[in-house]
Structure formats: C-alpha cells, structure tokens
Amino acid sequence: MKAIVNTKYGPPEVLQLKEVEKPTPKTNEVLIKIHATTVNRTDCGFRKPEYIIVRLISGIFKPKKTILGSELAGQIEAIGKDVKTFKPGDQVFGLSTYNFGTHAEYICVTEHSSIAPKPANISYNQAAAICDGAFLAMAYIRKIDFSKKPKILINGASGSIGTAGVQLAKYFGAEITAVCSTKNIELVKSLGADKVIDYTKEDFTKNGQQYDVIFDSVGKSSYFKCKKIMKPNAIYFSSELGYLWQNIFLSLFTPIFGGKKVLFPIPKDTKEDIVFFKELIEAGKYRAVIDRTYSLEQMVEATKYVETGEKTGNVVITL
Numbered sequence: 001m002k003a004i005v006n007t008k009y010g011p012p013e014v015l016q017l018k019e020v021e022k023p024t025p026k027t028n029e030v031l032i033k034i035h036a037t038t039v040n041r042t043d044c045g046f047r048k049p050e051y052i053i054v055r056l057i058s059g060i061f062k063p064k065k066t067i068l069g070s071e072l073a074g075q076i077e078a079i080g081k082d083v084k085t086f087k088p089g090d091q092v093f094g095l096s097t098y099n100f101g102t103h104a105e106y107i108c109v110t111e112h113s114s115i116a117p118k119p120a121n122i123s124y125n126q127a128a129a130i131c132d133g134a135f136l137a138m139a140y141i142r143k144i145d146f147s148k149k150p151k152i153l154i155n156g157a158s159g160s161i162g163t164a165g166v167q168l169a170k171y172f173g174a175e176i177t178a179v180c181s182t183k184n185i186e187l188v189k190s191l192g193a194d195k196v197i198d199y200t201k202e203d204f205t206k207n208g209q210q211y212d213v214i215f216d217s218v219g220k221s222s223y224f225k226c227k228k229i230m231k232p233n234a235i236y237f238s239s240e241l242g243y244l245w246q247n248i249f250l251s252l253f254t255p256i257f258g259g260k261k262v263l264f265p266i267p268k269d270t271k272e273d274i275v276f277f278k279e280l281i282e283a284g285k286y287r288a289v290i291d292r293t294y295s296l297e298q299m300v301e302a303t304k305y306v307e308t309g310e311k312t313g314n315v316v317i318t319l
C-alpha cells in the first residue's frame with residue numbers, strides 16, 4: 001500500500017511517499033481502507049519535533065512511529081475473528097491520536113479504539129476533518145461549568161481547535177466572544193459566536209469586557225496578559241505550553257490559591273467522544289470546517305501550508 005513515511009525527524013521534506021506492507025488485522029482489530037485523512041498541528045509537532053517531550057514519547061534520535069496522521073474516514077475492509085461491533089463494508093471515522101498511521105491507504109485499529117460509524121449526512125472528507133480539533137477542544141470544554149451560561153472568549157476561533165471550541169461551547173450553552181482576523185469573521189459567526197473581535201483591529205484585552213473563561217486555542221496570548229479581563233473565579237486555558245512552559249507551572253499552582261486559575265487538561269481521545277460528535281453532526285449541531293484539500297502525493301505541500309499557522313479549520317488529504 002502507499003503511505004507517507006518519515007524515518008527521521010526534520011522539515012516537511014522528510015515525508016516520503018513509499019510502498020509499504022499492507023497491515024493484516026489481529027483477532028480484535030478491523031482493517032480500514034482510508035478514504036480521507038488530515039494534516040494537523042500534532043502531525044507537525046511530532047515530525048519536527050517541536051518539543052523535547054515528543055522525543056521522549058516518540059524516540060530520542062528517530063521516530064518509532066514512521067507513519068504520521070491521526071484522523072481518518074474510510075471503510076472497513078476486513079475484521080479479526082473476535083470483532084463484534086463492525087463488519088466489512090461499514091463506513092467509519094475517528095482518531096488514531098497517539099498511534100498515528102492514518103497517512104496511508106490502510107490502517108488496523110482495535111474495534112474498541114476511537115472509531116465510530118461515519119455520520120450518514122457527511123462525506124469522507126468532512127468526516128476526516130471532525131475529530132482532532134473536536135477532541136482537543138472537548139478536553140477544555142469538560143472543565144467548564146455551563147450551568148450559568150458562562151461568558152467565554154475564544155482566541156484563535158478560526159483554527160482547528162477554535163472552530164471546534166466555538167461550536168461545542170455554543171452547544172453546551174455559553175455566551176461566546178470569538179477572536180479572529182477580518183477574513184474569518186463571518187465564518188465564526190456562522191459557527192455560533194455571539195460577538196467577534198478582529199485581532200488585526202482591536203486588542204481583546206483592552207475593551208473593558210470581563211469573562212468567566214478565556215480559551216486561547218492558538219496559544220498566542222498568555223495568562224498574565226489576560227488576567228485583567230478574567231472575572232474573580234475565571235479559568236484561563238491555552239492549547240500551548242506558553243513561554244518557559246508557564247501554563248504547566250501555572251496550572252499546578254494557581255488552582256491551590258482559589259480565584260483566577262490556569263488549567264491545562266491533557267486531551268484523551270475516546271470512542272464515547274467520537275460517538276458524541278457523530279450524534280451532534282447528525283443533529284445538524286456540528287460541522288467540519290475545511291480550508292484546503294490535497295492528495296497523498298501532495299503531503300509535503302499540505303504540511304507546509306499547515307505550518308504557516310494560518311489555515312482556517314482543517315486541511316484534508318484525500319486518498
């Protein structure tokens with residue numbers, strides 16, 4: 001089968017299209033023919049690698065996992081003898097977050113991994129672009145008390161995590177102020193933002209508004225810059241570690257003292273989340289935002305685009 005293989009860390013050019021052995025499902029696995037996947041910031045972070053912690057997880061000198069890609073949409077081609085919940089021909093979508101391997105024509109995953117039947121009302125391309133941003137955003141959304149319609153500011157609302165965060169916060173009942181650039185204002189309004197601030201024209205920390213939650217989904221701000229716009233018991237989240245990994249340290253200490261705090265949840269993908277996203281999509285309450293679509297052969301080009309940090313929503317790879 002065709003796959004994008006990286007046997008060493010480095011720039012996008014380390015990603016090479018190769019013929020590799022097609023996997024065979026073990027007794028508890030399904031073999032999925034992948035019709036669409038994505039390139040996301042996690043793929044880029046593990047390829048470079050961006051942080052030393054990636055080398056600890058993925059191999060000190062060279063990557064142990066040589067096929068990246070964490071999102072998939074495709075069709076089950078074969079199943080192991082113990083598989084009960086899927087059958088050949090089923091259309092599925094989901095995540096292979098920490099195992100990667102979706103930048104390939106086929107993948108084997110266990111039946112209990114983070115896959116679910118593809119929503120009937122969307123294409124493979126749309127389905128592939130759902131789960132990464134949504135499961136990352138869910139890690140933050142779960143920490144929010146929605147019982148009193150919190151006022152949430154989402155910075156980077158046009159990115160993969162941001163577009164998911166706006167839609168999920170809207171679904172759970174928040175009042176949302178989204179921050180994005182001029183070209184994405186109408187998009188984030190259509191996803192559910194109540195107010196939009198154009199960061200090219202206005203500094204969102206200087207308009208006198210106060211929030212229950214600040215969710216910096218692109219890690220472009222900081223707790224110290226945002227503290228003055230946080231209500232007394234407000235939460236600050238960032239998807240990035242921040243300068244000198246400050247968000248990790250702040251998340252250890254600020255909750256002890258009460259009042260304003262930083263939380264840094266570690267995202268974990270689950271089948272329950274994927275099933276929940278499926279139900280939201282089928283109810284018309286969630287959609288994937290797709291910026292560009294590339295072929296597997298165009299992986300280097302697609303990756304370079306993702307690394308500009310300027311994509312809107314998601315970048316899909318069609319197989």
Ligand SMILES: NC(=O)c1ccc[n+]([C@@H]2O[C@H](COP(=O)([O-])OP(=O)(O)OC[C@H]3O[C@@H](n4cnc5c(N)ncnc54)[C@H](OP(=O)(O)O)[C@@H]3O)[C@@H](O)[C@H]2O)c1
Binds near residue numbers: 042180267
């Ligand atoms: N915590 C985790 O486990 C985890 C996992 C994966 C990724 N991440 C990190 O999370 C961050 C977001 O990931 P993502 O995939 O959502 O990113 P993304 O899709 O690449 O974000 C791109 C978006 O950010 C917007 N943006 C750029 N500069 C901005 C600024 N100064 N203010 C507001 N918006 C700005 C861009 O809009 P314009 O083009 O309009 O500027 C673009 O739409 C990344 O830094 C990534 O490394 C964290």
